[in-house]
Amino acid sequence: MKKQAFFLLFLSLFLNSCQNKTADNQPKKMAIIISTLNNPWFVFLGESAAAKAKELGYEAKIFDSQNNTSLESDHFDNALVSGFQAILFNPTDADGSVANVLKAKDAGVPVFCMDREINSPDAATSQILSDSYSGAVSVGKYFTQQLNKTGNYVEILGLVGDNNTWARSKGFHSVVDNYPNLKMVAQQSADFDRNKALEVMESILQAHPNIDGVFCGNDAMAMGAYQALAGAGKANKVKVFGFDGADDVITSIQGGKVSATGMQFPKVMAEKAAVFADEYLKGKRDFAQKIPVAVELVTKQNIEDYAAYGKK
Amino acid sequence: MKIIKYALIAATFLLVGYNSIEIKPLNEVKKVGQKFDAAVYARDFLTKTLPSAFAKATSISDLVTALSTDKNKAFNDLSHAVSIGNVRHFLVRGEGVVSKINEDDIVLIVKDKTVHIVTEFIYGSSIRDAAGLFDIKQFTNNADMNNISAEINKIIRTEVVPPFKQKVKVNDTVQFVGALEMNQGHPQMDNFEILPIELK
Numbered sequence: 001m002k003k004q005a006f007f008l009l010f011l012s013l014f015l016n017s018c019q020n021k022t023a024d025n026q027p028k029k030m031a032i033i034i035s036t037l038n039n040p041w042f043v044f045l046g047e048s049a050a051a052k053a054k055e056l057g058y059e060a061k062i063f064d065s066q067n068n069t070s071l072e073s074d075h076f077d078n079a080l081v082s083g084f085q086a087i088l089f090n091p092t093d094a095d096g097s098v099a100n101v102l103k104a105k106d107a108g109v110p111v112f113c114m115d116r117e118i119n120s121p122d123a124a125t126s127q128i129l130s131d132s133y134s135g136a137v138s139v140g141k142y143f144t145q146q147l148n149k150t151g152n153y154v155e156i157l158g159l160v161g162d163n164n165t166w167a168r169s170k171g172f173h174s175v176v177d178n179y180p181n182l183k184m185v186a187q188q189s190a191d192f193d194r195n196k197a198l199e200v201m202e203s204i205l206q207a208h209p210n211i212d213g214v215f216c217g218n219d220a221m222a223m224g225a226y227q228a229l230a231g232a233g234k235a236n237k238v239k240v241f242g243f244d245g246a247d248d249v250i251t252s253i254q255g256g257k258v259s260a261t262g263m264q265f266p267k268v269m270a271e272k273a274a275v276f277a278d279e280y281l282k283g284k285r286d287f288a289q290k291i292p293v294a295v296e297l298v299t300k301q302n303i304e305d306y307a308a309y310g311k312k
Numbered sequence: 313m314k315i316i317k318y319a320l321i322a323a324t325f326l327l328v329g330y331n332s333i334e335i336k337p338l339n340e341v342k343k344v345g346q347k348f349d350a351a352v353y354a355r356d357f358l359t360k361t362l363p364s365a366f367a368k369a370t371s372i373s374d375l376v377t378a379l380s381t382d383k384n385k386a387f388n389d390l391s392h393a394v395s396i397g398n399v400r401h402f403l404v405r406g407e408g409v410v411s412k413i414n415e416d417d418i419v420l421i422v423k424d425k426t427v428h429i430v431t432e433f434i435y436g437s438s439i440r441d442a443a444g445l446f447d448i449k450q451f452t453n454n455a456d457m458n459n460i461s462a463e464i465n466k467i468i469r470t471e472v473v474p475p476f477k478q479k480v481k482v483n484d485t486v487q488f489v490g491a492l493e494m495n496q497g498h499p500q501m502d503n504f505e506i507l508p509i510e511l512k
Contacts, residue, residue, distance in 0.1 A: 117454070121452040121453075128396075129454070131395045133454065133458040134395070134436055134437050134458075134461075137435050137436050138436065140435070141433050141435050141436075144433070145433070163454075167454065167458070170455075170458070171458070174435065174458075174462050175433075175435050265397060268396060268397065272396065288448065288449060289452050290448070290451075290452065290454060291396060292394060292395040292396070292448075292454070293395055293396045293397055294393065294395040294396065294397030294398060294399035296397075296398065296399060296495065302498065305497070305498045
């Protein structure tokens with residue numbers, strides 16, 4: 001009897017010590033999986049998330065999905081196998097990324113989406129997203145005012161699988177479509193990529209040389225479109241509008257090359273995601289599923305109030 | 313032996329059949345098929361929900377005083393927003409004299425303050441959010457929330473503004489309730505653009 005009691009006591013102490021050891025020795029880690037690090041805006045988003053995670057006492061590692069859901073899936077597998085306790089996630093595809101988030105959910109690892117939405121009401125723990133629609137409404141309103149409600153225009157869309165692409169397009173059209181003298185002569189995707197936007201714009205200009213404005217779903221494409229217009233000698237005639245608040249567009253607004261952009265706040269989104277993940281790991285569970293982050297219109301009139309990526 | 317065989321076959325049929333059919337009350341099935349109607353929601357919100365907050369709308373002169381005294385307190389106490397960030401919305405009211413009628417707005421002098429009642433570019437979420445009565449937690453779909461704003465604005469643009477614009481003249485006295493968007497980080501005190509909700 002004595003032997004049994006001693007054995008049970010030893011076993012309980014052993015198991016208890018093992019548990020503490022695991023809890024104490026396992027480094028607290030957050031994985032930051034970003035759609036692409038080929039765009040400085042997303043680099044800033046990832047680095048801001050990593051900095052906040054570190055400030056909260058976590059190890060942080062950034063993964064680049066290179067706009068590829070298969071690679072993104074591999075990153076999720078690696079993160080889960082490597083013992084990351086939370087994932088701060090910028091998805092590559094609203095539908096294609098859902099399976100990856102569900103994989104983490106099944107493994108008990110919370111996922112907090114940043115900036116880009118996934119099409120599932122409950123796969124992610126919370127989604128902290130730019131209010132792209134309202135931001136594009138503001139850009140659309142300013143666009144209409146700048147073109148005096150009349151003219152031909154081009155819309156360059158982002159990735160067609162990304163909800164932000166359509167939220168921005170719908171927000172913009174919810175304004176401009178009310179003015180019948182504003183005519184969209186071309187609408188084409190350039191995948192949020194500067195070089196593709198340059199090519200797309202060059203091609204559109206061949207077919208539609210008389211345009212007055214270009215609305216682009218992000219700033220990288222706005223810079224590509226501007227480059228094409230400058231090459232065609234039309235930069236002074238055509239007004240270019242972007243979305244993001246990237247460094248080169250802020251400089252271009254100051255220089256009168258780009259008319260306006262919708263300023264997003266990647267740092268706010270990234271930090272909020274890291275704080276939510278920390279709160280989750282400390283026991284909190286009641287998170288709102290969608291948290292919009294306001295987008296602000298930046299024009300030449302208020303440019304002094306802003307710096308790239310919502311800083312200042 | 314045959315009896316057991318038939319019994320097994322019957323049991324298999326019953327099992328497969330039972331799991332293949334789901335019986336639900338017809339009203340539940342209809343509910344699932346119903347799409348959210350933003351236009352209906354918007355009209356209810358404008359005619360039933362929002363008027364209950366009109367009495368609490370901040371007067372323009374009180375708002376100017378509050379912002380001049382303590383900007384952050386004014387934003388915290390008087391403004392609302394569904395989004396995180398600097399963009400906030402105030403529900404405001406006032407009475408002023410029409411000094412000018414422009415293509416896109418009407419200029420009012422409210423005591424000493426010049427305000428612009430927007431008559432053309434009525435867009436965004438200001439009217440939806442200004443009273444703080446719109447509950448984001450009721451919605452999991454961003455498109456529904458955006459469509460509500462669009463429908464609210466459409467009602468104001470097509471049903472509230474045109475009859476008012478038709479009869480308003482310079483020097484008329486106008487009473488209004490409206491929504492004012494302001495950036496907490498960079499508030500513009502010299503240019504109040506108010507989206508109208510009610511105009512008299």
